[in-house]
Amino acid sequence: MGAAVQDTGAELHDFLPFHYPSIGEEEIAEVVATLRSGWLTTGQRAVQLEQEFSRLVDAPHALAVNSGTAALHLALSAGGVRPGDEVIVPTFTFTATAEAAIYLGARPVLADVDPVSGNLQPDEVARWIGGRTRAVLPVHLAGHPCDLDAIGAIAHAAGAVVIDDAAHALPARLRGRPIGAVADATAFSFYATKNMTTAEGGMVTTAREDWAEFMRLRRLHGLSRDAWKRYTADGSWAYEVVDVGYKYNLPDVLAAIGLAQLRKLDGFAAARRALVARYRAALADVDAVGLPEEPADAESAWHLFVVRLDLDRLRIDRGGVIEELRQLGIGTSVHFIPLHRHPYYRRVLGASSREFPGAEDLFARCVSLPLYPAMTGADVDRVADALRDVVRQHRR
Numbered sequence: 001m002g003a004a005v006q007d008t009g010a011e012l013h014d015f016l017p018f019h020y021p022s023i024g025e026e027e028i029a030e031v032v033a034t035l036r037s038g039w040l041t042t043g044q045r046a047v048q049l050e051q052e053f054s055r056l057v058d059a060p061h062a063l064a065v066n067s068g069t070a071a072l073h074l075a076l077s078a079g080g081v082r083p084g085d086e087v088i089v090p091t092f093t094f095t096a097t098a099e100a101a102i103y104l105g106a107r108p109v110l111a112d113v114d115p116v117s118g119n120l121q122p123d124e125v126a127r128w129i130g131g132r133t134r135a136v137l138p139v140h141l142a143g144h145p146c147d148l149d150a151i152g153a154i155a156h157a158a159g160a161v162v163i164d165d166a167a168h169a170l171p172a173r174l175r176g177r178p179i180g181a182v183a184d185a186t187a188f189s190f191y192a193t194k195n196m197t198t199a200e201g202g203m204v205t206t207a208r209e210d211w212a213e214f215m216r217l218r219r220l221h222g223l224s225r226d227a228w229k230r231y232t233a234d235g236s237w238a239y240e241v242v243d244v245g246y247k248y249n250l251p252d253v254l255a256a257i258g259l260a261q262l263r264k265l266d267g268f269a270a271a272r273r274a275l276v277a278r279y280r281a282a283l284a285d286v287d288a289v290g291l292p293e294e295p296a297d298a299e300s301a302w303h304l305f306v307v308r309l310d311l312d313r314l315r316i317d318r319g320g321v322i323e324e325l326r327q328l329g330i331g332t333s334v335h336f337i338p339l340h341r342h343p344y345y346r347r348v349l350g351a352s353s354r355e356f357p358g359a360e361d362l363f364a365r366c367v368s369l370p371l372y373p374a375m376t377g378a379d380v381d382r383v384a385d386a387l388r389d390v391v392r393q394h395r396r
C-alpha cells in the first residue's frame, strides 16, 4: 500500500503496486449493515445508488448493473444494434468495448486513435462511418473526455447513435457537462481498479425514457418492472416475462460499497489531481518522457497517468523500462494492447491487414504509472525518481 512506503528505511524497498483500492471503515460498515439487513441482492441500496448516481452525472436515468461490460451490452442493444450492423470502436481499448458489439452479432470496425491521448478522433469516425454503422463507441481513455459533440454530430447525421465507454471517466466533464449526460447512453464500470468501485459492477445512464425502460427490462431476465420487489412486503408474487433478458442486476451487498465510495468521490478526484500535479512537477525536467495533458474544454477523471517514452532518445524499449521499474519495486501497466494485435481480432476481423499508425506509435511508448488516492506525495516522488534514473541510464 502507498502509505507503507512514504518515509525512509527498509520499507522503501517494498513494492509499490500499480493499484491499491481505497476501501475504508465506511464501505465495511455499509456492507456489514447490508449483510445484517436480511436483503442481499438487488433492492433499496441499488435503487439508492442509482438515484445518487443519476444526480451526480445529471442523467435522468441511471441503471445499476453487475459490470461495465453489461452496461455496454445493454446500451448497444437499446441503441438498436443488430446482427450485421457495424459499430465503430477505437482499437486502443480493453476487449470489453468491442466484445459488447460482438454479443449482438454486430461487427466492430476498429478505428485508429490519436497517438498522444489514445482517444478516438472525429475524423476517424468520419472515415469509417457508412450505411451499416449503427453505433459509434468512443472510449474516454485514462479519463480524458473524447470530443463527443463532434463525434455525435457525425454519427447522428449518418443515422447512428453514440454510446460512450466511460469505464475510466468518473467524474469527468466536457464543456461543463458531466460525462454520462452527453452521449445517447453512457456505460460506467465499478471494477476493482476503477475511480469508484463496487468490486465488480457498473452503471448505464441515458436521457431517453424508452431506452431506460428497454434496459431495465433486459437487466433482469425481461421481467416486468419492479419484479425484484416480489419478496418484499410491498411487492407482489405476480410478474410477467416480457422479453428475453440477462442476469445483469447489481446486488445490494455490492451497491453498499458503491454508496460509501460515491460519498468519497470528490475527495478521490481531488487526490488524483494533486498526485497528477506532483507527477507533472517531478517529471518536468525529464525530456525523454512525455506527460499526459487534460484536453481543452474538458475535466479529466485522471483514471490513469500514461506517460510516453521518447524512444529516439533512449537505448531501451518500453518493456525494458517496465522491467527496470519492477526491479526498483514499482508496479506499472500498459493501457492497452490495441485490439488489432490480439489473435481473436486478427482472426475474426482481418485486422492484421490494416494499419493503425496512431495506436502503434502510442503502444510502443506508453507506460501507465501508479495513480490512486491511497498514494502519498512521497510515493509519486519515488516513482518519478525511479523513472528519471532508468531513463538517464539508458539515454542515447
Ligand SMILES: Cc1ncc(COP(=O)(O)O)c(C=O)c1O
Binding pocket: 067, 068, 069, 070, 093, 094, 096, 097, 139, 165, 167, 168, 188, 189, 190, 191, 200, 201, 202
Ligand atoms: C475501457 C474499458 N471498457 C470496459 C471495461 C469493462 O468493465 P468491467 O470490467 O466492469 O466489465 C473496462 C475495464 O474493466 C475498461 O477499461
